[in-house]
Amino acid sequence: MHFSFSAPRQIVFGPGVAGRLPDLVAGLGRRPFIITGAHPDRVAAALGTLLDSPGGRAENEPTVDGVRRLTERARAARADCVVGIGGGSVIDTAKAVAMLVANGTDPLDHAEVIGEGRPITEASLPVIAVPTTAGTGAEVTANAVVLSPEHGVKVSLRAISMVPTIALVDPDLTLSCPPGTTADSGFDAITQCLEPLVSHASTPITDALALDGLRHADALRRAFVDGADRRAREEMSLMALYGGLCLANAKLGAVHGFAGPLGGMIDAPHGALCGALLGPVVETNLAALRTRDAGNPALDRYRLAAVSVTGRPDAQAGDLVAWISDTVDLLEVPGLRRLGLDPVRHPEAVRKGSVSSSMKGNPIVLTEAELFEVLARAA
């Protein structure tokens, strides 16, 4: 057995830990650059004296130009560390800026297909990632997702050196998430536990994290119904953290294989795309595995996931499908058409999805007809 595992130097988790941010920053640098979302007021208490430091606001779904602008500002401020406090969009922006300042480069220098695909050689400036959503796990992953509106694609800038130095995960910061954001980010977290578990690149460490993460899946329903449920928020943050560690150290699958390219094609939140696609992908994968590859260990892993999610030792893979479908109904997750995908664009989505890097982690290679079937079911 061979595997490697990357994670931040330190993960600090728990309600209230955001108050430690100024001290942790002081241990990393003297000229921090602070990146927040559109509403820095939401995190003012956590930032404390850091509010006076140079910085800027990230866009929802960071673009190449937005990352360029903030990188220039961080260079001008001679930043020696970067804080990203916000949702996945903010944390990805912080990770990209910290990498680009240290490498003296532009996002497109490192982007594959639409850019030069140059390797990232220099270590990033130290980063503290403080999530305010419970979904992406970007606080512990090695990539930053950036949108190029011009090319209509989202690309990942990726290097082990882009894993944040410190992940500071305070579930209380997610209490203000409205139900829609809670649902979107929660589906992202569940998907990021499930896809690595069934992927052919799973490892013993990611398996343990994924199965434990999925035990908390029900917290998504509770947090959606009652956003002030602190226990549910804590469980969601834990699941998201585990999902990030899983995705950073194993592979994903067809949900992300489609969600990545679709995020470049339509203006829909990444987590909402995961919610719409998750059930259809699991159903299609199960049918494909049973007919073409009945000995594939992923079949039993879907059963184990069902046990974790439902809490029932006798649960079968079908119970996982039923749980996802019930949750999609409860959380009123929109289908792809409502998210903005006209079915006439399904051929484009299949063309882009079939060659995406996440698709390569799927437990079985889906045929073109099966990829169309996923989109039809998710519509």
Ligand SMILES: NC(=O)c1ccc[n+]([C@@H]2O[C@H](COP(=O)([O-])OP(=O)(O)OC[C@H]3O[C@@H](n4cnc5c(N)ncnc54)[C@H](O)[C@@H]3O)[C@@H](O)[C@H]2O)c1
């Ligand atoms: N780097 C990775 O490993 C990784 C993994 C998965 C997804 N992503 C990327 O992350 C991005 C999505 O991140 P996200 O799902 O966290 O959403 P987001 O960061 O785009 O935020 C969604 C919305 O929620 C709001 N918000 C954030 N925190 C809030 C809070 N506490 N209270 C109220 N509102 C709040 C934001 O202002 C925004 O309007 C996408 O660009 C996706 O591609 C990255």
